[in-house]
Amino acid sequence: GKQIFSSKTEFRVSALKFHPTESNVFVCGGFSPEVKAWDLRTSKVLRVYKAAVQQTLDILFLPEGREFLTSTDAVSRDSADRTIVAWDFQSAAKISNQIFHERYTCPSLTLHPKESVFVAQTNGNYMALFSAQRPYRINKKKRYEGHKVEGFAVGCEFSPDGTLLVTGSSDGKVFFYNYHTSRIIRTLSAHKEACVSAIFHPVLPSLLATCDWAGEIKIWQ
The missing domain is CATH 2.120.10.30 (TolB, C-terminal domain)
Structure with a gap:
């Protein structure tokens, strides 16, 4: 290049x-x-x-x-x-x-692909939902929790269609949340070290890439 x-x-x-x-x-x-x-x-x-x-x-x-x-x-x-x-x-x-x-610090932020909201990953071991319109109010009725952050820079992301919210976890797992209900719908034991990133492929949403604190990278289908 x-x-x-x-x-x-x-x-x-x-x-x-x-x-x-x-x-x-x-x-x-x-x-x-x-x-x-x-x-x-x-x-x-x-x-x-x-x-x-x-x-x-x-x-x-x-x-x-x-x-x-x-x-x-x-x-x-x-x-x-x-x-x-x-x-x-x-x-x-x-x-x-x-x-x-x-x-709590918020190591990562992500925007919903279709709705005017964003999510903040927090070191309180939950993800908080906010309006993307001023004054950016937090949704106090909805919280995505079950995974662990514990000081790691754990990333989070929405699926391309906005129905899922995925996050890594300090215990090496990947958590999939239903965006609308905030419930965990699946977990994946992805890594031995803290999983710091999990992202969907932008064109092929059935593909997921994950990586851990030690540098290991995996692609899942």
């Missing part, structure tokens, strides 16, 4: 996402209070988003890309309101940091 971009940040990057409609733009964050938007064409920073945190754990663009969310490491007694932050992409203004009030 041909390299089309090269640059270096002053911090270690742990999250990077392309803009959903502007193909030449991506946003990255990591071990820094700053999140930066870059332009591939110029290799320059377009905008800087600043929050009073130490690390960005994940980034999620909301539909159409006008807003995006960051999950952070802020969980001290007076900072639980900064665990998930909503940003205006164009102005770099902070829209809200009053989204998630539990004192």
Whole structure:
């Protein structure tokens, strides 16, 4: 392949996402209070988003890309309101940091493919459901729990049709939840180490890829 971009940040990057409609733009964050938007064409920073945190754990663009969310490491007694932050992409203004009030970090975020909702994986060993519309209210009646996170950066994802929510687990298993009922419909003993990612194939939904903390990768059908 041909390299089309090269640059270096002053911090270690742990999250990077392309803009959903502007193909030449991506946003990255990591071990820094700053999140930066870059332009591939110029290799320059377009905008800087600043929050009073130490690390960005994940980034999620909301539909159409006008807003995006960051999950952070802020969980001290007076900072639980900064665990998930909503940003205006164009102005770099902070829209809200009053989204998630539990004192758990959220290592991963995922957007529903058809409905205006998103899910946050939490270190409370459950996934929380939120509206993707302002003010991003949490659904207090629905919670996806049964798997374990226990400090690992465990990812979660919806199936392409939005009916299933899949997540890894620190015990090496993969859990499949019914999105509508939040019930576990199946578990898979996938790895001996913590399973940190489980994702559906974007075109062939019967294929699932998983990986664990030790670097093992498996494809399931």
